[in-house]
Amino acid sequence: EIKMKKYLLGAFLVITMNLFGAKLSEVKGLEKLKNYNEIKDMQVEKIINYDVTKNVSKKIFLAEDNKFNGVLVKNENNDIVEISFYKNGISDGVSYTYYLNGDLKSVSTYRKGMIEGPQVLYRPNGKLESEQVFENNSLISEKYYDKNGKITKEYRFNKLRNGILKKYYKDTEKMSSTSTVMVNREKVDGVEKMSFIFDGETKVFREDGTLMAILQYKDGSLQDLTQKFYYPNGKIQYYIVAASDDMKDFKVKDRIITYYENGKVKQDCNQQNDGSWLCKNYDENGKFLDEEIRGAEPISNGDTKFWENILNQVLEVLAN
Numbered sequence: 001e002i003k004m005k006k007y008l009l010g011a012f013l014v015i016t017m018n019l020f021g022a023k024l025s026e027v028k029g030l031e032k033l034k035n036y037n038e039i040k041d042m043q044v045e046k047i048i049n050y051d052v053t054k055n056v057s058k059k060i061f062l063a064e065d066n067k068f069n070g071v072l073v074k075n076e077n078n079d080i081v082e083i084s085f086y087k088n089g090i091s092d093g094v095s096y097t098y099y100l101n102g103d104l105k106s107v108s109t110y111r112k113g114m115i116e117g118p119q120v121l122y123r124p125n126g127k128l129e130s131e132q133v134f135e136n137n138s139l140i141s142e143k144y145y146d147k148n149g150k151i152t153k154e155y156r157f158n159k160l161r162n163g164i165l166k167k168y169y170k171d172t173e174k175m176s177s178t179s180t181v182m183v184n185r186e187k188v189d190g191v192e193k194m195s196f197i198f199d200g201e202t203k204v205f206r207e208d209g210t211l212m213a214i215l216q217y218k219d220g221s222l223q224d225l226t227q228k229f230y231y232p233n234g235k236i237q238y239y240i241v242a243a244s245d246d247m248k249d250f251k252v253k254d255r256i257i258t259y260y261e262n263g264k265v266k267q268d269c270n271q272q273n274d275g276s277w278l279c280k281n282y283d284e285n286g287k288f289l290d291e292e293i294r295g296a297e298p299i300s301n302g303d304t305k306f307w308e309n310i311l312n313q314v315l316e317v318l319a320n
Contacts, residue, residue, distance in 0.1 A: 022047075027073055029080050032102040034126075039083070039096070046070030053077055076100065084110075099124055123147060138185075139194070146170065155196070157183055165196055167320065169207050176317050177204045182219075204317050210234055213314050221245045226255075229310060235263040238299065238310075247315055250307045256299055260284045269298045 024030060025040035027047060033039070046069065053076055068089045074082035079100045085093030091110035099105050103126055109117040114137035121129040127149040133141040141156035141163075150173050157163030165179045180200025186193055198217035206212050210232050216225035222242040229238040236259050243253035256269045256277070264286045269279035277294040300306035 024071065024083075027080075029075070029078060033080060033096075033098060034103045035096065044071045047073060049073050049075060051075045051077070052081065087112075155181070155183075161185075162199070167318075170320070172207065174207060174209060175205055176207070176320060177202060179203075180217075202318075204314050206232065208232075212317070215314075222247070224253075229314075231261050233261060235259060235261055237261075240299070247311045250311055252297055252299070252307075256297070258299060267298065269294065 022044055023040065024042045024044055025036075027049075030036060030040065048068070048070065050072060052074055068086050070086060072082070072084045072086055073080060074084075079102075080098055081100070082095065082097045084091055084095040087093065090113035092112060093110060095106075095108045095110055097105040097108075103124070104122050106119065106121045108115055108119040111117075115134045116137070117134060119132040119134060121132070123129045125147065127147060128145045130145065131143045132139055140158075141154070143154040144152045146152050148171065150171055151168050152170070153165070153167050155163055155165040161183045163181060163183060165177075165181045167176045167178075168174060169176045179196075179198055179202040181196040182199045184195045184197060197220045198215075199219055200217060202213075202215040202217060203211065204213040204215070211230045211234055213230065214228045215222065216227060218225060223245050225242055227238075227240050227242050228236055229240075231237045238259070239255070239257040240252040241254040241256075243251040254271050256267075258266045260266050262284060264284055265282050266284075267279050267281050269277045271277055272293075277296075277298050278291065279294055279298050280291050281289040283289055294301075296302040
């Protein structure tokens with residue numbers, strides 16, 4: 001039985017089909033969908049077909065339909081663009097969206113009108129774009145993929161909005177960095193936007209997998225915290241205390257230790273009250289050589305490009 005209903009002075013048309021105990025395979029055009037074999041045998045109580053190209057209102061159900069249990073099928077002309085399951089008039093269960101060619105665009109799970117659990121997004125070429133997990137309608141984890149299906153970034157948060165952000169080198173799936181972060185959420189034009197604030201430890205890796213740096217942040221700032229930089233062989237090269245908030249116009253303070261490639265201390269410097277540095281020098285076997293007072297910061301020795309050259313490598317990785 002097909003019932004024609006007019007909503008809002010005939011502005012749009014909804015076709016309701018009483019298909020009690022019917023299968024989704026009876027829906028016209030379903031066979032064009034990429035996941036047809038997966039959903040064709042699903043039993044449905046009731047189906048509402050809604051053509052988004054003909055209906056100008058966002059209202060789909062009449063008041064008497066607020067207990068609707070069944071499936072909403074949205075069409076764009078004759079193409080299915082969404083299939084969503086409802087319980088008591090609100091989204092509850094799986095929701096599929098489609099590109100016009102029938103390929104999957106997204107697969108989501110709803111509970112009492114809120115997105116809950118896994119959601120998968122696909123690119124027009126059929127490759128994964130992202131895998132997401134929601135709790136109480138809030139995104140708590142996500143994996144991003146490039147157009148070839150290679151992972152580029154992932155993150156996961158706890159209830160305190162702290163979490164781990166991981167990034168990967170392009171086309172390699174080799175990790176480029178892992179960071180402890182805080183997430184800042186805000187709504188822009190009704191859409192929730194997220195930004196990450198470094199807070200805790202960030203590890204930066206070269207493309208061959210060797211450790212490049214371990215950075216310490218507090219609320220997005222490096223200042224007053226220890227930072228470590230490493231040789232390609234994995235041995236520490238520099239241990240410093242940052243005097244600046246970020247890596248632009250980077251400066252150091254308080255303590256600087258430089259190391260030989262074998263891991264032995266080469267020079268250990270402490271900043272004095274007058275701004276000078278008291279440095280102890282050692283040979284490659286760890287034997288003490290001498291002690292000296294340095295006026296300028298002892299690693300760069302006043303060369304403003306020194307830290308820029310080192311930090312640019314780290315910044316390049318973190319920016320990707």
